Amino acid sequence: MMKAVLYDRYGGPDVLYLGRVPRPEPTVGEVLVKVQAFSVNGGELAARAGHLRLVDGRRFPKRVGLDFTGEVAAMGAGVTRLAVGDRVWGVLGRTSGFGSAAEYATVPAERVGRLPDGLDLVEAAALPVATTAITALRDKAGLRPGERLLVRGAAGGVGNAAVQLGRAYGAEVTALARAANLDFVRGLGAHKAVDHRTVRSAELGDFDVVLDTVGTDVRAYRRQLNPGGRMVTIAFDVKRPAASLGYVAASMVHGHGRVRLFSGNPTRAHFDDLARHVVEGKLSPAVDTVFPLEETAAAHRALEAGGVQGKYVVRVA
Known part of the structure; x- marks a missing residue:
């Protein structure tokens, strides 16, 4: 089992709670990432509030968290370009939905990229978007x-x-x-x-x-x-x-x-571009505040209040 942020009904940030769910295992073409940090995005706020219920449905509990940074903990069959221990960033993707607000997450290897050397894992969580x-x-x-x-x-x-x-x-x-x-x-x-x-x-x-x-x-x-x-x-x-x-x-x-x-749905090529932009000095992470995992609701509340400078990041590990 692992810790994950969940909600059992649509509503404000107070519906979020820290629960426990089975730790996922990577299938063919996937990697298991030990999540270090993730950022809070407007789309998941809209989903949590119920604005997307026509497509999101009423099956609960639901998860939050779209992007992530972390380390590869395990790999499914067919994954060859990554190795256990690699520092990575990525986005779960449209078909996977939300769920990176957890200790571990599985993600298609094509939606993961390696972090540039020297980039802090927590600060880097501001950059996948x-x-x-x-x-x-x-x-x-x-x-x-x-x-x-x-x-x-x-x-x-x-x-x-x-x-x-x-x-x-x-x-x-x-x-x-x-x-x-x-x-x-x-x-x-x-x-x-x-x-x-x-x-x-x-x-x-x-x-x-x-x-x-x-x-x-x-x-x-x-x-x-x-x-x-x-x-x-x-x-x-x-x-x-x-x-x-x-x-x-x-x-x-x-x-x-x-x-x-358009709606961002990045692949490995996009993360390769992102890494190159960071190395070339075109992009730097802008982190407003870092919250611990148990205060994810506070991070949602802060983003809804407006006035963010960069990204609100949640540290998991």
């Missing part, structure tokens, strides 16, 4: 040097990585964040930092690329695109999911590719 920022800016938007980039939610997990990458890719970066986080995003490399509560989208000017990590007011920010501009959104309005996703879908079909929606 940066694969989403890499994919959004480089692959989906095709961000080019000299272009104007707007990052919504710039102080968060994906947002802070996007600010760092935008600067490294040679873009002029405007970061939207809370007033208390403006110095933080400037320190990440933003050329301009703006309090999102004191400015309307129309007052920001035009942009070549907009990266939206918030999911609200997508229509308004789409209007800020230059001719040939591209908008990538990784979120939707959980209070109005049908309308939010409907507008984005219509824009993708009729907007000549100017709006693109």
